[in-house]
Amino acid sequence: MKQIPGDSETLKGPAAGWPFLSPSYLPVPPPRQSANSELDEIRSVLRESDKVVERLQKRKEDIAKEVTQRAKDLHDKEFQLPYQKPMACLAEKNACLKCYREHSKDPLKCANVVNNFADCARRVR
Structure with a gap:
């Protein structure tokens, strides 16, 4: 084990060559107002996007119902038995x-x- 000059602790392992520094705590700066406003704008855009997705989903369901109904009407019209005269006598x-x-x-x-x-x-x- 190596002894680092100026340090009273003995270091072990692969980082033995690096000096041991005590952790220093820096004060966390208060969040910037611009960051909060940017987040609010992003959230607002996200909410609007969610609303658009919901409207598109509803529209998709409505169109699917309409297409299904039209297909059924067309099928009924195409495959309808022709008028049959009642059997005489x-x-x-x-x-x-x-x-x-x-x-x-x-x-x-x-x-x-x-x-x-x-x-x-x-x-x-």
Whole structure:
């Protein structure tokens, strides 16, 4: 170990060549007013930026809802079934089917109902 002249302590380790100085405490200067005003300005800009981000986020959500609704409307319009005319002679057809079910053993009893259905079909053509 080395002894440094003028120092009563013996130093150990790799910094043995450096003189040991007692810590000196300097008074901390009070914060400058300009630094506080700059911080206030930065905080103000940050708050404004946050407000802008919130508005943009809200706008994004509104646009997404609008686009979704328009896409749904367009899909509904594009894939809508065309108007279908009601089937002609539906009542006569149903009467024939009912008669055949009731008289499955003797279908000739349905001749009158079948003729009504055939007449209706000829009129529609």
